[in-house]
Amino acid sequence: MTTENLPDWVPASGHQLRLTGVHFDAIRVRGVRGEAVLHHLATLTDGLPGPVVREVAGGRWTYFLIPPGASHEFDWPPGVTCYGPSARDQYVGIPAPDGNTYPLHWRCDPPVEGKFVDPELLHVVVTAQLCREPE
Template identity: 70%
Template sequence: MTNKKLPEWVPVAGHQLHLTGIHFDAIRLKGVRGEAVVHHLISLTAGEPGPVVREIAGARWTYFLIPPGSSKEFDWPPGATCFGPAARDHWVGIPAAEGNTYPLSWRCGSPEEGEYVDPELLYGLVRAQLAWEADSDG
């Protein structure tokens, strides 16, 4: 069992949907793009990127949880879907800290109370990733 003080929005078992813009905003990236951004976040934060939820089936989405209200401070590019206070009725699945949470899991371990992904750092990485992809295509 973990010794962390978990946020109230992390369920005890399984997974649970939470409305964005209340406890957190979320930035969603698909598949390999999300994994690439997580990899860079991990290397830039000494392995502590903040709460990142991944879907391990289907579209393999990655959700980066940032402080509530902070998503509106940035003009997120196409390919990065913003779930925040300006978005209506967007829900994100949150897995428990441990146990069977399929198809969701914490990419780098469950968060501690008050812990979030740094939105400014995330924004820079997302922009760089999408710019790199555009350069690779052309």
């Protein structure tokens, strides 16, 4: 994979913690719900939802990276964790584009400088997925 257009906050190898609210905000959804949100988001964006990081161990969290500061423009439903600018430091692990990055990997391609998941579309999809009436 080419690293030519990658933002400087994406590490060259392994993974590193990055302070949210500086380069990006992150919306975190757990397990199969995160995968369902990603599936619907990818369908609505012709397979190009933006940068999404997946944890392949533990809670199997899915992190949707949105523009810095955008997370506080929405009321996120229960079951979603919002990582953005706040009174306390919040960090998200960011993997390198290639190599051993366990337990994190890019579920979608690593970001191109300035490209993020659309926060408004993500909010619509997350709200629809997590606030559905049980069948």
